[in-house]
Structure formats: structure tokens, C-alpha cells
Amino acid sequence: MSRESEGRTVVRAAAKVNLYLAVGGRRVNGYHDVETVLQAVSLADEVVLETAPVLSVTTDPDLGLPSGENLAYRAAKALGQAMGREPAVAISISKRIPAQAGLGGASTDAAAVLVGLAHRWGLGTVSTPLLHEVAAGLGADVPFFLGKGTALLTGRGDVLARTLPTPPLNLAIVRPPIPVQTGAAYAAFDRLPEQEAPGSAAMVAACEAGDPVRVASALYNNMTGASTGLVPEVADALAFLRGAPGVLGVAMAGSGSAVFGVCASADDAGKVVSAAAGRGLWSVAATAVSVGVTVTEGA
Numbered sequence: 001m002s003r004e005s006e007g008r009t010v011v012r013a014a015a016k017v018n019l020y021l022a023v024g025g026r027r028v029n030g031y032h033d034v035e036t037v038l039q040a041v042s043l044a045d046e047v048v049l050e051t052a053p054v055l056s057v058t059t060d061p062d063l064g065l066p067s068g069e070n071l072a073y074r075a076a077k078a079l080g081q082a083m084g085r086e087p088a089v090a091i092s093i094s095k096r097i098p099a100q101a102g103l104g105g106a107s108t109d110a111a112a113v114l115v116g117l118a119h120r121w122g123l124g125t126v127s128t129p130l131l132h133e134v135a136a137g138l139g140a141d142v143p144f145f146l147g148k149g150t151a152l153l154t155g156r157g158d159v160l161a162r163t164l165p166t167p168p169l170n171l172a173i174v175r176p177p178i179p180v181q182t183g184a185a186y187a188a189f190d191r192l193p194e195q196e197a198p199g200s201a202a203m204v205a206a207c208e209a210g211d212p213v214r215v216a217s218a219l220y221n222n223m224t225g226a227s228t229g230l231v232p233e234v235a236d237a238l239a240f241l242r243g244a245p246g247v248l249g250v251a252m253a254g255s256g257s258a259v260f261g262v263c264a265s266a267d268d269a270g271k272v273v274s275a276a277a278g279r280g281l282w283s284v285a286a287t288a289v290s291v292g293v294t295v296t297e298g299a
Contacts, residue, residue, distance in 0.1 A: 009049045009120055009298030013112035014040040014145065014289055015097045016104040017171065017253045017260050019207070021221040022197035026190060034140070034157035037164070037203045040149035041171060041286040045097050045105065047072070047112035049120065049298075052090035055080075059093045071138060075110035078134050079117050087117060098282060100179035102254025104141050111135060111145035112293045119295050145292030150207055152200055164207040167215050169288040172272035173253070173260045174241060174281050176233035180256035188226035195222050216249025216262040227256040234259060237281065244272045 016038050024033030057073040059065075067073045072091055080087035091113060097105035114131055118124070123131070135142040140157040150164040198220060206214035228235040234252060237259045241250040246268025247261040263269040269285040276283035 007051070007298055009116045010296050011047045011049070011112035011116045012294045012296050013045040013047050013093075013097075013108040014149070014292050014294075015043040015045075015108060015286075016040050016141065016144065016292075017173070017258075018102070018221055018251065019215060019219060020200045020203040021223060021251075021254070022200070023186075023189060023223055024197075025194075031156040032186065032189075033155075035152075035154050035197070035200055036157050037150070037152050037200055037207065038141070038144050039166070039169070040145070040289045040292045041173070042289050043097060043103070043173065043284055043286045045109055045112070046094040047109055047116060048092045048094075049089045049113070049116040050092075052088055055087050055089060055091075057091045057093070059095050061095060063095070063099060071106040071110040071142075072113045075113040075134070075138055075142075076117060078137060079114055079131075082130060082134050083121065083123075085121070089117070089120070091116075098175050098258065100181070101175050101258035102180070102252065102256050103173070103258050104145070104254070107139050107141035108145045108293060110138050110142050114142075115146065115293050115295060116298075119298065147292060149288065149290040149292060152204060162204075164204060165210060166288050166290040167207050167210050167212060169212055169215060170263045170266045170269040171260050171286045171288070172241065172244070172247070172263055172269045172276070172283065173258055173286055174237050174273075174276045174283045175258040176231065176237050176281065178231050178233050178257060180227045180231050180234065182255050184230055185223060185227045185255035188230055189223055192226055197222055212262055212264075213248055219249045219251040219262065221252045223255045224252045227252060231257055233257070240276065240279070240281075241272065244275060247272060
């Protein structure tokens with residue numbers, strides 16, 4: 001077994017949006033069938049791992065979570081247990097991805113910790129079955145961030161059906177001030193009449209064609225009704241994006257509360273973000289990226 005690498009390991013942890021999300025019926029185990037096309041974006045947290053006497057996790061800004069409830073901490077413990085070694089690292093996370101927004105912030109940070117430790121411990125590439133097994137045990141979105149930036153997933157959103165070419169997308173992401181609680185959103189979804197989803201084929205074809213206009217026209221998220229029912233501000237944000245010049249199509253990220261618009265150009269995305277900021281909304285311009293998490297410095 002290789003010796004622990006010294007020094008800092010820095011990992012860029014990308015956020016995600018759902019270009020397509022169809023949630024199906026609830027299984028006996030409590031999970032829902034999910035078909036989704038996930039897209040990693042340039043909005044990212046920075047996760048730094050440094051040698052330390054014991055495992056610790058800090059975030060800036062502070063999320064107010066006990067260590068044991070932080071998914072990044074749980075990721076380090078899980079990989080350490082799987083490897084039979086102690087993850088003696090201090091993990092510091094610069095949070096740029098807002099929490100409770102449907103942008104995958106906790107999941108991508110957990111994936112970044114797995115990748116960072118894998119590099120420090122000399123475990124090889126992030127495609128190793130062990131890393132994916134540990135990731136799957138942490139949450140449905142975590143395995144996605146170990147791979148390519150655009151992918152079709154099934155199961156409960158954790159089964160990779162296929163990777164896709166990354167389309168050239170300019171996005172304006174907007175988050176209302178009130179979060180959507182994921183559990184409440186799914187409970188509300190279960191109370192709504194069943195919807196027949198269009199299927200992911202149009203979105204898959206749009207990604208394969210690399211056509212932002214086709215991607216925008218194929219955007220779909222059947223959680224939108226449940227989440228906007230709980231937090232009407234999500235509907236307001238979607239309406240704002242629909243009415244903004246240069247926006248080709250809009251959708252909600254995950255179960256919200258963040259929403260996003262596919263824009264005709266980077267300039268259009270910047271103007272939308274400026275207009276959203278003028279309304280007091282958190283907003284950021286982003287692009288589609290071709291990988292989830294990436295080691296940028298260190299081992």
C-alpha cells in the first residue's frame with residue numbers, strides 16, 4: 001500500500017443541473033424511479049485536503065452542520081473504512097454552490113473528497129470500481145461527479161446508462177431566497193396526479209448534436225409542479241427567466257430551488273444574471289463542462 005502523499009491536494013468540484021428529469025413511481029424501498037440527464041457546470045466549489053493528525057471538515061461559509069452530517073466527512077470515513085486506513089486529513093471547502101438548491105453541492109464535495117483521497121493514496125484513476133461503490137453508498141448523485149460531465153442516468157438516478165457529448169451551453173442560474181426541502185418536494189410530488197414523461201431521447205439527441213437550441217427545447221423536469229407549489233418563488237424565478245431576452249429555454253435544477261436558463265450566448269447569460277441580481281436574487285453565469293471533479297493541484 002502506498003504511503004500517504006504529503007502537502008495539499010486541491011480538487012475542483014463542479015455543480016450540476018438536470019437537463020432532463022423524470023421522476024417515476026415510488027418503490028417499495030422508498031426510492032423513486034428516476035431518468036435524468038445530468039450536466040456538470042463551471043460553477044464549482046474548491047475542496048482542499050491537507051495532512052493532519054485527525055480527519056476534520058470545515059466549510060466557508062460555515063454550513064452549521066455537525067461533522068458527522070457533512071457528506072464530505074462521511075465520504076472520507078467511508079473510503080477509509082473500505083481501504084482499512086485512517087483518512088487523516090483536514091478538509092476545507094470553499095463553498096460557491098448554494099445549499100438546498102438542486103445543484104448537487106453536497107454530492108460533488110463528497111466526490112471531490114473521494115478523488116482527492118484516491119490521488120493521495122495512489123489508488124489510480126477515478127474509474128476504479130471501489131471508488132464508485134463507495135460513492136453509490138453516499139447518495140444517488142455522487143457517482144455522476146466521478147465521471148464525464150454529461151450523462152444519462154437511470155435507477156434512482158445512480159445507474160449510468162451512458163455518457164454523452166457535452167453540448168456548448170451558456171447558462172444563467174438563479175436561486176430564489178427560500179430553499180426547497182427535498183423530502184417535502186418528493187412528498188408533494190407523490191400527492192400529485194401521475195404525469196407521463198416524454199422520455200429522454202430528445203435530450204440525448206440534442207446533446208449528441210451539440211445544439212443548444214435543441215437542448216433548450218428538450219428541457220424537462222416533472223418535479224417543477226411539486227416544488228413551485230411549496231415555494232412559489234421558484235415559479236417567479238422561472239417566469240423571470242422565460243421573459244428575459246436571449247433565454248432559449250428554462251428548467252428547474254433537481255427539486256429546486258435553483259432554476260436555470262439556456263442562453264443564446266455568454267453575453268446574454270451575463271445580462272440575465274445582472275438583471276436577476278438587480279432583483280436581489282442570487283445568480284451566476286455558467287457554462288457546461290466535460291468533467292465532474294478534477295484534481296487541480298497536488299498529488
